[in-house]
Amino acid sequence: MFRIVRKEVLNSSVKLMEIEAPHIARKAEPGQFIILRVNEEGERIPLTIADFDRDKGTVTIIFQEVGKTTKLLGTLEEGQEILDFVGPLGKASHLEGYKKVAVIGGGLGTAIAYPQAKKLHSMGAEVHSIAGFRNKDLIILEKEMAAVSTKLFVTTDDGSNGTKGFVSDVLKKLIEEGNKYDLVIAIGPLIMMKVVSNL
Numbered sequence: 001m002f003r004i005v006r007k008e009v010l011n012s013s014v015k016l017m018e019i020e021a022p023h024i025a026r027k028a029e030p031g032q033f034i035i036l037r038v039n040e041e042g043e044r045i046p047l048t049i050a051d052f053d054r055d056k057g058t059v060t061i062i063f064q065e066v067g068k069t070t071k072l073l074g075t076l077e078e079g080q081e082i083l084d085f086v087g088p089l090g091k092a093s094h095l096e097g098y099k100k101v102a103v104i105g106g107g108l109g110t111a112i113a114y115p116q117a118k119k120l121h122s123m124g125a126e127v128h129s130i131a132g133f134r135n136k137d138l139i140i141l142e143k144e145m146a147a148v149s150t151k152l153f154v155t156t157d158d159g160s161n162g163t164k165g166f167v168s169d170v171l172k173k174l175i176e177e178g179n180k181y182d183l184v185i186a187i188g189p190l191i192m193m194k195v196v197s198n199l
Contacts, residue, residue, distance in 0.1 A: 001081040022057030030115035031093030037084035062111035106188020132167035
């Protein structure tokens with residue numbers, strides 16, 4: 001059993017949970033995921049590792065309540081336990097050797113972009129992070145992204161946070177200003193990733 005040590009509501013449908021899982025925390029890297037099962041009758045679902053703390057022995061997951069399992073998971077509170085929590089699985093992101101990187105998250109993709117930015121920042125890279133959301137009520141991880149970024153740009157489709165536009169608009173402007181990136185990481189909706197790739 002895996003105890004929930006912290007739960008945070010990030011917006012109306014997105015929750016963060018920090019899970020006590022020392023064996024996973026010891027080996028976890030950005031880009032990897034876990035598979036969990038809430039209870040005996042539950043289905044197994046994969047979730048990206050959003051963060052980990054080797055000293056505390058915890059792994060953080062961020063999920064949107066969209067299906068039966070994520071809704072059930074969202075009802076659990078701090079101190080309660082998840083039956084199965086397996087990982088780390090998947091191939092870790094290769095982030096060594098990059099000096100200047102743009103890390104882009106679209107919506108919930110920001111939760112997956114965050115560990116990439118954090119690792120790059122810890123390795124001494126200059127990190128320009130761009131996070132885009134439909135509106136200000138959906139913004140997540142702004143403080144966390146700011147802490148691991150040389151520069152952070154947060155946009156909303158409707159301009160409700162003061163900066164209207166898409167992540168691709170910000171990237172285009174940064175490139176036009178003369179920024180040359182060794183790597184651009186884009187995580188979010190397919191159309192967003194396509195536009196960023198074309199840029």
